[in-house]
Structure formats: structure tokens, C-alpha cells
Amino acid sequence: MTLADITHVAQQRLESVSGMGQVYDTIRNSNSDKSFRELFTKDAKINAWLITRDGVASQDGQLIRTSTDTHNIVIIGYYGFEDGVSEPIIQGMADAIRPLFNSMSARRFAPGIEWSGPMQMPSIYLVNFANRLCHIVRCVWPVTVINEE
Numbered sequence: 001m002t003l004a005d006i007t008h009v010a011q012q013r014l015e016s017v018s019g020m021g022q023v024y025d026t027i028r029n030s031n032s033d034k035s036f037r038e039l040f041t042k043d044a045k046i047n048a049w050l051i052t053r054d055g056v057a058s059q060d061g062q063l064i065r066t067s068t069d070t071h072n073i074v075i076i077g078y079y080g081f082e083d084g085v086s087e088p089i090i091q092g093m094a095d096a097i098r099p100l101f102n103s104m105s106a107r108r109f110a111p112g113i114e115w116s117g118p119m120q121m122p123s124i125y126l127v128n129f130a131n132r133l134c135h136i137v138r139c140v141w142p143v144t145v146i147n148e149e
Contacts, residue, residue: 001145003071007051010073010141013100014049019093021047021079036130046080046134054140065149070142075119077137078129090135094121101141117142 007025014023021042027050030036040048057070075097079090101119120140127136 003053006071006073006143006145007053010051010075010101014051014075014097016100017093017096019047019089021045021049023049023051025051027052030130040078040130041080046078046129046132049075049077051075061146067147068144069147070144073141073143075137075139075141077135077139079135079137081126081133081135086135090124090137094124094137094139097139101139115144117144 004025011023011025014020022040024039028039028048030039040046042048052074053071054074055072057072059068061067077090077093079086079093098119098121101116122138122140124135124137127134129136
């Protein structure tokens with residue numbers, strides 16, 4: 001299973017959430033206001049989710065002639081801040097995402113996957129994103145792939 005396969009699964013799951021904005025299976029950025037709006041807004045609100053990998057831990061497998069790679073898949077969500085309004089929305093979206101990655105049936109999703117661990121959501125906070133105040137959600141989803149020689 002390739003990184004593209006893993007990020008595709010994550011993208012499909014995110015896109016199934018009601019109210020989800022733009023979802024990309026890679027890090028995206030913009031050099032102009034026009035392209036920023038095209039990439040990161042939906043219904044005139046910043047609402048975008050990016051999927052990437054921030055590392056891989058490899059080790060010998062338990063079976064002869066195998067190894068495992070654990071990919072740390074990072075999902076970063078941006079949602080435009082609106083005082084007194086946006087906090088419950090982004091928290092609700094975060095709550096809707098987690099079960100899609102944490103239920104036992106969702107954690108083994110394809111041949112060649114030994115297991116995916118539960119999604120960790122270490123932080124939800126405010127940032128200045130392209131001169132706009134936004135909530136940011138950072139999720140880490142460990143996915144272990146079995147490699148056979």
C-alpha cells in the first residue's frame with residue numbers, strides 16, 4: 001500500500017462528513033488572494049483540510065522476510081474564526097471525524113495493512129492563516145503497512 005492509497009482513504013472519509021470543506025490529499029498553499037479563496041474556502045468561509053505524512057517508522061516484522069512501516073498521517077483542518085459561532089462548529093467537525101478513523105472496523109481497511117492506530121487529536125487552536133484568523137485542528141493517524149520480500 002502506497003502513501004497515495006492511504007491518503008486517498010483518509011480523503012474519502014473526511015469528504016463524508018457533513019459541512020466538510022475542501023479536502024486535499026496533500027499540502028496546498030497559495031501565492032495570491034484569488035487562488036487562496038479557490039483552494040481554502042467553501043461557501044465563502046475558510047474550510048479546508050489537508051492530508052500529508054510527517055514521517056515513517058520502519059522495523060523488522062514478526063514473520064520471516066517481512067518488515068513494517070508505520071506512516072504518521074497528519075490531517076490539518078482550517079476553519080475561519082467567527083466570534084461565538086465557529087468554535088462549536090469546528091469542535092463538532094472534529095468529533096465527527098474521529099469515529100471514522102477510530103472504530104475497530106475502520107482501523108483495518110485494506111489488504112497489506114496490519115493495523116491503523118486510533119487517531120490522535122493533540123490540538124485545536126487559533127492561528128493567523130494568510131492574514132485571517134482561523135481555527136486549526138491537527139490530527140495524527142498512524143497507519144502500519146506490512147512489507148513482504
